[in-house]
Amino acid sequence: MLIIFLLLGLIIGSFLNAVVYRLNAVESLMERSHCPHCKKQVRWFDNVPLLSFILLSAKCRDCGEKISWQYPAVELATGLVFALLGNYFFKVDDLATWMATAYYLVIFAILIVIFVYDLKYMEIPMLVLWLGVGVSLIYFIFADSQNFSVASSILNLKTISGILGGLIAGGFFYALAAYSKESWMGYGDAYLGLLIGLVAGWSNIFVTLLLAFTTGSLISVALIVVSKKTLKSQVPFAPFLISGVFLTLLLPKIFPQLQTYFLLFS
Numbered sequence: 183m184l185i186i187f188l189l190l191g192l193i194i195g196s197f198l199n200a201v202v203y204r205l206n207a208v209e210s211l212m213e214r215s216h217c218p219h220c221k222k223q224v225r226w227f228d229n230v231p232l233l234s235f236i237l238l239s240a241k242c243r244d245c246g247e248k249i250s251w252q253y254p255a256v257e258l259a260t261g262l263v264f265a266l267l268g269n270y271f272f273k274v275d276d277l278a279t280w281m282a283t284a285y286y287l288v289i290f291a292i293l294i295v296i297f298v299y300d301l302k303y304m305e306i307p308m309l310v311l312w313l314g315v316g317v318s319l320i321y322f323i324f325a326d327s328q329n330f331s332v333a334s335s336i337l338n339l340k341t342i343s344g345i346l347g348g349l350i351a352g353g354f355f356y357a358l359a360a361y362s363k364e365s366w367m368g369y370g371d372a373y374l375g376l377l378i379g380l381v382a383g384w385s386n387i388f389v390t391l392l393l394a395f396t397t398g399s400l401i402s403v404a405l406i407v408v409s410k411k412t413l414k415s416q417v418p419f420a421p422f423l424i425s426g427v428f429l430t431l432l433l434p435k436i437f438p439q440l441q442t443y444f445l446l447f448s
């Protein structure tokens with residue numbers, strides 16, 4: 183089962199690379215992929231995730247231009263993210279987990295696009311972000327309608343919990359952006375906060391923000407030490423927020439003994 187999720191992730195990862203590229207180049211998603219340098223169409227057998235990158239030794243077959251490491255990295259990362267989600271959320275004999283797993287696969291595919299896009303272009307693709315908000319609300323309303331009588335408190339409803347989390351994180355970042363006149367945080371990050379809070383839910387949002395800020399500052403300090411960045415240079419924040427929400431959802435499943443700590447903060 184794990185291998186199916188991994189392979190699915192590799193294929194979707196390859197598609198997400200194309201989405202990132204075409205969102206920026208404003209090209210149709212339906213076109214066959216081509217080399218960004220010589221514009222020649224990529225042959226179908228050169229389009230196999232990971233494998234083609236290795237077999238072509240990272241060069242275009244037509245013009246010999248180097249292929250960016252971004253392609254295999256995103257494919258591999260999507261493969262691993264899908265394998266982890268499948269492993270910890272999916273149970274073949276429990277139909278409710280099918281819906282939940284499908285939702286997590288779609289939402290993390292969307293978040294990976296935002297992650298890579300922000301890293302590459304220092305900008306949040308708003309169209310993709312609102313797609314994530316829409317997908318989340320549809321899934322939450324569906325899931326709540328299935329469990330309505332079981333939910334003991336209104337705060338346990340996914341829709342309410344998600345909207346609260348979104349307002350907390352989105353509002354917090356919006357305030358930071360407005361107060362600092364966008365020098366600490368952009369308004370794009372505020373909208374991403376809204377989506378991240380929606381996915382995490384109100385009880386998880388504090389752990390998510392804590393993880394995002396800790397990893398964010400550790401990596402920024404590391405980058406300053408190896409002097410790739412200075413204190414003044416901007417570091418995109420979306421990758422940390424997205425890693426934060428992924429860890430918040432996965433860590434207590436991988437290490438059940440962590441659950442107490444997660445509850446402590448929530």
Ligand SMILES: [Zn+2]
Nearest residue numbers: 217220242245
């Ligand atoms: Zn080429």
